[in-house]
Amino acid sequence: MxxxxxxxxxxxxxxxxxxxxxxxxxxxxxxxxKPPEYEYGIVLDAGSSHTSMYIYKWPADKQNGTGIVTQHDECDVKGPGISSYAGVPGGAAKSLEECLQKAVQSVPKARHSKTPLYLGATAGMRLLEKSDASESQRVLKEVGAKLKSYPFSFKGSAVLSGQEEGAYGWVTVNYLLENFAKYGFVGRWLNPGKGAIGALDLGGASTQITFQTDVKAESTDTSMSLTLYGQNYQLYTHSFLCYGQDQFLRRLLAHLIKTQGLSSGSVSHPCYPRNFTTSMILGKDVFSSSCTEEYKTKDIDLQKSVTLVGTGHPQNCLAAVQKLFSFDKCDFSKCSFDGIYQPAASGKFMAFSAFYFSSSYVNALTNISDPRRMKEASQRVCSMSITQMTAITKQPEKYMKNVCAIANFIQVLLTQGYGFNNSTLPMISFEKKAGGASVGWSLGYMLSLTSHLPKESVSVLKAIPxxxxxxxxxxxxxxxxxxxxxxxxxxxxxxxxxxxx
The missing domain is CATH 1.20.58 (Methane Monooxygenase Hydroxylase; Chain G, domain 1)
Incomplete structure (x- = not known):
């Protein structure tokens, strides 16, 4: 050489x-x-009983057209939901100010003008839209003007359909549990996915069931298609308006008043603890919702108050709850209730929102966490006094008085309504959070919306470690x-x- x-x-x-x-x-x-720069997005979840603000962020580089979104911050708006401000000009907008100011501090100032801001209203506003469309539009316009006054990129305030609320809740659950397949920045697998699970959501005015299915839909009203990370998902989803926790309790009261009458000035409530009494104004606490309209008779004086006397009777409570469902009519091969088409629910499910809180109360009172023993747990709760309940849970009477009713409602909804049985009930997990983040529709909403936001380029310098x-x-x-x-x-x-x- x-x-x-x-x-x-x-x-x-x-x-x-x-x-x-x-x-x-x-x-x-x-x-x-992680790329040094993030994009941010803000979603205001305007529910029937309250509003929550969530701030999300994701890398400027998106994966397969969908941003990798994580929760950056959150804020609970003080006061009731925006639909409660019907007839109160300025009230809904003012209630949002404190949380919006927090968003100004939480999102980096340089990103303010590029941060999309959305408000999504759910069943509370759907009910207002149904009963008073002009007032619903006024509230939305009012909060829209307030949101525009902040330095973010306001994208609109809208009332979500029941299908959207259910589908986005399903997306949130599966995203947080890392059930979707995700890819890395150079095309490698970050997560191959685990298979999607179903979502059960119980809010104040509506309840939703959503799950992936290969069964051909017999009703277009219960079918929805989503594309995430380059994959298409065909979903069964339905939202039952007036079957949320708060509206169900109103309907139960209205049903008891109608069947017993008001001649004595008091009404027996089989779901309230024995000897527990409370008074309510008919026009304000019972018949102010369109969900109770069918129970209102012409001779009812809405200004009058009624005394409710608890009898703590498990069997009578269950019978009263069952009366609020209709299992007779079905024009399809299979229905859940009220004539709504539903294929058989199969696989794992996560139950969240009020499902979680109600089940946690029942578990604390009875030490029964097995879903297959829901009926037994409901009977035990309904036999307890209000003093026993408050002593065990350390919760005020206003929450404990309804535990028996809600326990029976959930039992009927899941077993007789959705068709879960002793084999499939254990497949339901009752959770407050998943992956350390709050579960609800807003993250799924933000995740889907990121597919439509501009993608910022990442310079070569950002690749230097x-x-x-x-x-x-x-x-x-x-x-x-x-x-x-x-x-x-x-x-x-x-x-x-x-x-x-």
């Missing part, structure tokens, strides 16, 4: 080593390091420079020798 080639080999070896080192450092970093890795990158860059210099020197010496010859 000639001296010229012998001198060139170390230089090439050094050059190859430097190139390999730089590639090993830079390429994995593009996948493992930081911290201790940057030191190694500098060393390999120096080796590369040394190799190039050595090659130049060797080539010059070789050329000089050739000229001498």
């Amino acid at each position: 000639s001296l010229r080639y012998a001198q060139t080999i170390p230089a090439f070896a050094l050059l190859l080593l430097a190139l390999i080192g730089i590639l090993l450092l830079v390429l994995p970093t593009r996948e493992l390091e 930081s911290g201790p890795w940057s030191g190694l990158l500098i060393i390999f860059a120096a080796l590369l420079l040394m190799a190039l210099v050595q090659l130049v020197v060797v080539c010059r010496k070789a050329r000089a020798k050739m000229e001498l010859v």
Whole structure:
């Protein structure tokens, strides 16, 4: 081997080593390091009983058209839901100010103008829209004007359909549990997915059931298609208006008043603890909702108050709750209740929102957490006094008085309504959070909306690693420079020798 080639080999070896080192450092970093800049999004969840604000963020680089969204911050708006401000000009908008100011502080100032802001109203506003469309529009316009006054990119305030609320709740559950397949920045798998689970949501004015199905839908009103991470998901979803926790309790009261009458001035309530009494104003506490309209008779004085006397009777409570469902009419091959089509529910489910809180109260009172023993748990709760309940849970009477009714409602809804049985009930988990974040429709809403937001480019400089890795990158860059210099020197010496010859 000639001296010229012998001198060139170390230089090439050094050059190859430097190139390999730089590639090993830079390429994995593009996948493992978070881009330094995030995009942000704000969703106001305007529910029937309250409003919550959630701030989300995701890397500027999106994965397969859908941003990798995480919860950045949250805020609970003080006071009732925005639908409660019907007839109260300025009330709904003012209630949002404190949380919106928190958003101004939480989102980096440089990102304010690029941060989309949405308000989604659910069943409470759907009910108001149904009973007074003009007042519903006034409230939405009012809160829209308030949101526009903040330095974010306001995208609109809207009333979500029941289908949207159910589907986005399903997205949230499966996203937080990492059930969707996700890809890394250089095309590698971050998570191959685990298979989607169903979602059961119980709010104040409505309840939703959503699950993936291959069964051809017999009703378009219960079918929805979503595309996430390049995959299409066909869902069964339905929202039952007036079957939320608060509206169900109103309907139960209205049913008892209608069947017993008001001649004595008092009404027996089989779901209230024995000897527990309370008074309510008919027009304000019972018949102010369109959900109770069918129970209102012409002779009822809405200004009058009624005394409710608890009898704590498990069987009578269950019978009264069952009367609020209709299991007779069905024009399809299979129905849940009230004539609504539903294929058989199968696989795992997560039950959240009021499902979780109600089940946690029942579990605390009875130490029964097995869903297959829901009927037994309901009977135990209905036999307890209000004093026993408050002593065990340390919760006020206003919450405990309704535990028996809600326990029976959930039992009937899941077993007789949705068709869960002793084999499938254990597949339901009652949860408040998933993956450390709040469960509800807003994250799924934000996740879907990120597919439609502009994608910011990521510069080459963002691929350069930081911290201790940057030191190694500098060393390999120096080796590369040394190799190039050595090659130049060797080539010059070789050329000089050739000229001498």
